[in-house]
Amino acid sequence: MNRFGPLFIILLVPVLALAQLDTVWLRTVDGGPGAEDIFSDLFVDDSGYIYITGTTGTTSLTTDIFVGKYRADGTVVWTTTYNGRANQDDSAAAVVVDSMGNVFVCGWTIDTLMDLDMVTLKFSPSGQLLWKKTWFRTINRDDAAHALVLDRLGRVIVTGYSMDTEYNTDYCTICYNARTGDTVWVRYYNRTPDNDEDISYSICVDDSNNIYVTGTSYDDGTDYDIATIRYSPNGTRTWLRRKNNWPWVGDDYGMKVVFDRTSRSIVVGGIVWDDNQDYNYFTMKYRAPTGESLWARAYNRYPANNEDLLTAIKVDTSGNVFVTGTSFDDVTDYDIATVSYTPAGIPRWTQRYDAEGFEDAGADIVVDSIGSVFVLGTGESRSNRMDLTILKYNNNGDPLWTWHWDNQLSHNEDWGYRIALCRPDRIIAAGTTYFDSTNVDLLVMKLYEVQHDFAATALFVPESLFITDTLFPIAVIQNCAVNTDTGYAYLKIEPGAYLDSTYLILLPGAGDTVNFASFLADTAGNYIITCWAKLARDERRFNDTLRAVLTVWQETTAIKEAQAALQRLELTLTPNPLRANGVVSFNIPLQNNLTLKLFDRTGSLVREWKLNPGNGTTRFPLQFRDIPAGVYFLRPDRLGICPTKKVVIQY
Structure with a gap:
């Protein structure tokens, strides 16, 4: 005779109960049924306002530039769109906000001749369009902006590319008066005598208002090289540095440039071609005033020797450099690979993250005031396809937690593109999400790290037993927050006076299996078993408690027992x-x-x-x-x- 029924196991939803992040609010932007709405950039100002820009679909099957402003609590302050004069496709690339709350957006717009024009827009703090500037050369070809930055002289500087009469593109960097939109100066860069493709992707300024741009520039002898330029505030080119991953001739791209205030240097992140016929992460540091090369480092996943594509770079207050992107591994496919270097370029640590052996990609990276590193990207799983993914490391590279967000309405593609931090200890993540009814929508969410949370995540008891049998209840209690905490696990059985408890000390993310005192029923019948976690300052009460029902049978003949069981x-x-x-x-x-x-x-x-x-x-x-x-x-x-x-x- 089998004296025990099957185990009755209760589990809370792991994504919700075990996550060390929780959602404060989430907003999506939909341009209409079937329209693809594409996220481009995110900015958080010192007052806690959140700004996003991107491209939204229209009913006429074209796209417009979208700009939205949100309060810290997620309420919409305003949203607006920009449709160029030709009523054709318009696209945003980047957004910045000045200290007065004025919003600047750059990108491109299709003109009446069906060519691309570089476009820069200024909106007031209330969302009113104050000025718009388009730029094209004398001969109308394609021109587009990729990035913009504000300096301390009240100017906005935009960079991208401009096409010449021979259909070759040049770096194009334009300085505007931020108040009026008047053009202060325009500078082009063309690799002569090659006169081929030169495209600028990123821009930054130093604390003396010098401007730095980087991108890719074609040379007949070395193919595409990373070309980084420094301009003085008046637009004079003070130095140019080209980097080819010599001796290998291939395509090298400068993707990001940032100014390191600690060492007054410029750090460039990009990708380079190597002898294995694949791309590697590439990070290089220049002395800002002179352009002197300080160090250069490449990252290749060995022995895979496949694609390693850098997408983002950040420098902390100590001058440590952090880069992230996507890197191929022979076993785990594409992973989110994050690498850190000392100010002198010495590798500090490398961390790789693989969700389930498919394609994972890092898109952006930030570092908080105590040196913690947050990486935003996308992780691919079997069940949910692409999930927005956030990874947290301490400054030494130790993983602290991983968080995934899946749109439960579609379980389709959710991509993370930009991440920012704001007070008090909040995280802003933005990207795109897929809805079955509305296609791809813009996505922005505010998150917070759960500081204190114990959860009862599993309760193990049999469905039934006989009155002469002893019950040995087991539960699992987990710390679902970011702090080490002490608390209690309780188990109560009713009717009756049974109550047992255990004191727990749990590290962040750790769990403990609790074996409670045994229980012997006095009478037959149904018993309610309740297990709960108790923690001072617990922030999420919904995951504290689990319950189960235990049926206790009288010891009679096997036939009567079977008949009673059938009546359950x-x-x-x-x-x-x-x-x-x-x-x-x-x-x-x-x-x-x-x-x-x-x-x-x-x-x-x-x-x-x-x-x-x-x-x-x-x-x-x-x-x-x-x-x-x-x-x-x-x-x-x-x-x-x-x-x-x-x-x-x-x-």
């Missing part, structure tokens, strides 16, 4: 996951009226259904329409009749 009511819900409708089925006809209640993960009642038995019915249709997607728990109004059923609603 079992509940089945199909389909599960479900969308708007479901059918609940019971293994035996109901003998009395029964109310089913649906609770969300916080324990709040969402909906209830009153079931009336009749004609031996065992199946009852249930309406779930208008209930938001998520995880819920369905149970009868009288505990012990049948187990609680987890319900997943998807749209």
Whole structure:
């Protein structure tokens, strides 16, 4: 005779209960059904306002530049779009905001001759368009802006490319008066006598208002090289440095340039071609006043010797350099690879992150005031495809936590592109998300690190036992926050006086399996077992408690036991996951009226259904329409009749 029933295990949703990040708010931007809305850039000002820009689709199947401003609490201050004079496609590349709250956006717009023009826009703090400037050469060809920056002289400087009469592109850097939009100066860079493709991608200024741009520039002998230029505030070119990954001739690109105030130097991040016929991360440091090369480092995943593509670079207050991107591995495919160097260029650490052996990519990186490193990107999984992903490391490169966000309505492609930090200890992440009904939408969210949270994540008890058997309850308690904490785990069995507790010390992210004191029932019947975690300053109460129902049988003949077991009511819900409708089925006809209640993960009642038995019915249709997607728990109004059923609603 089998004296124990199957284990009855309750688990909370891991993505919600175990995450050390939680969402303060989330906003999406949809240009209309079927339109693709593409994110470009993010800016957070000193007052906590959040600005995003990108491209939004229109009903006429063109695209416009989108700009949005949000308060710290996520409420929309204003949104606006810009449609160029030709009513064709317009696209944003970057956004910056001055100390007065004026917003500057650059990108490109299609003109009446169907060519691209460089465009720069200025909006007031209230979202009013103050001025717009387009730029093209005398002979109208393609011109586009990739980046912009503000200096301390009240100017906005834009960089990108401009096409000449021979359809070759040159670096194009334009300085505007930020107040009026008047052009102060324009500078082109062309590698002569090659007269081929030169494209600027990134720009920064130093504390003396000198301007630095980097990109890629073609040379007949070395192919594409990283070309970095320094301009004085009046537009005079003070130095030019070209970098080819000699002796290998291939395509080298400067993707990012940043100014290091600690050492008054310029750090350039990009990608270079090597002898294995693949790309490597490339990081190089120049002395800002002179352009003297201080050091250069490449990162290649060996022995894969495949693509390693740098996308972002950051320098902390100590001068340490951090780069991230995507890097191929023979076993794990593309991974998020993050590398740190000392101010002298000595490698400090390298960390690689692989979600599930598919394509993962780092897109942006920030460092907080204590040196913690946050990497934003995308992780690919079997179930959810692409998830927005955030990784946190301490300054020594030790992983602290990983967080994924999946759009539960589609389980499709969610991409993270930009990350920023704002007070108090909040994270802004932005990118794109896919909805089945609206296609690709812009996405921005505010997150916070959970400081204190213990969760009861699993409870192990049998469904039933005999009155002569002893119960040994087991639970798992996990620290789902970023601080080491001390707390308690409790277990209570009712009816009766059973109550046991255990003192716990848990590191961030750590869990402990708790073996509670044994229990021997006095009488047959149903017992409610409740396990909960108790922690001072716990920030998320919804994951503290788990419950189970234990049925205790009298010791009688095997036949009577089997008959009694057959009379236990079992509940089945199909389909599960479900969308708007479901059918609940019971293994035996109901003998009395029964109310089913649906609770969300916080324990709040969402909906209830009153079931009336009749004609031996065992199946009852249930309406779930208008209930938001998520995880819920369905149970009868009288505990012990049948187990609680987890319900997943998807749209």
